[in-house]
Amino acid sequence: MTTDQPRSRPSSQFDLFLSFTILALQGFGGVLAVVQREMVERKRWLTQEEFIEEWAVAQIMPGPNVVNLALMIGSRYYGLRGGLVALAGMLTVPLLVVLVLAVLHSHYAQHPGVAGALRGMAAVSAGMIAATGLKLASALGKHPLPMWLTGAIALLCVVFVVLLHLPLAYTLLILGSIGVTLTYRKLKGGQP
Numbered sequence: 029m030t031t032d033q034p035r036s037r038p039s040s041q042f043d044l045f046l047s048f049t050i051l052a053l054q055g056f057g058g059v060l061a062v063v064q065r066e067m068v069e070r071k072r073w074l075t076q077e078e079f080i081e082e083w084a085v086a087q088i089m090p091g092p093n094v095v096n097l098a099l100m101i102g103s104r105y106y107g108l109r110g111g112l113v114a115l116a117g118m119l120t121v122p123l124l125v126v127l128v129l130a131v132l133h134s135h136y137a138q139h140p141g142v143a144g145a146l147r148g149m150a151a152v153s154a155g156m157i158a159a160t161g162l163k164l165a166s167a168l169g170k171h172p173l174p175m176w177l178t179g180a181i182a183l184l185c186v187v188f189v190v191l192l193h194l195p196l197a198y199t200l201l202i203l204g205s206i207g208v209t210l211t212y213r214k215l216k217g218g219q220p
Contacts, residue, residue, distance in 0.1 A: 048117030061160040
């Protein structure tokens with residue numbers, strides 16, 4: 029989001045509920061790409077930098093990342109009530125859809141078309157996550173640390189998760205601590 033675009037906000041708690049319901053219904057195989065596009069690019073409720081900061085906090089909190097993010101965005105605009113409204117929007121209708129799909133899956137799981145469709149959706153989800161990661165990387169240009177260092181931390185994250193199969197908690201603890209410490213030192217006027 030560029031600085032010359034006007035900032036927006038949900039027009040009401042119903043708008044917040046409806047927005048998160050629609051967002052959740054678009055998020056097959058993961059909602060990150062959809063959340064970023066809707067909240068930053070389309071609705072302009074957050075800047076790219078705010079989204080990345082809130083997403084980082086949502087990831088280190090216990091529970092599903094996108095649920096944490098919905099609570100944070102809702103409470104940003106309408107306090108605790110807004111957080112609960114966003115949470116209800118994120119969970120109510122998708123829960124009903126999942127229950128219906130679970131019943132249908134139990135009856136048709138052995139059909140080859142169903143198995144093929146699920147494999148195809150997994151490939152699309154992986155591509156969406158990779159594309160969102162690349163979009164979010166653009167905000168690293170405004171990070172206090174040099175680009176080569178943020179890139180190295182990001183690359184180490186991939187190595188930890190993909191190659192070393194470290195749990196996300198260890199990856200966040202190790203690389204998050206390094207990133208926070210280096211950024212803190214840089215902001216305090218020291219060298220990273």
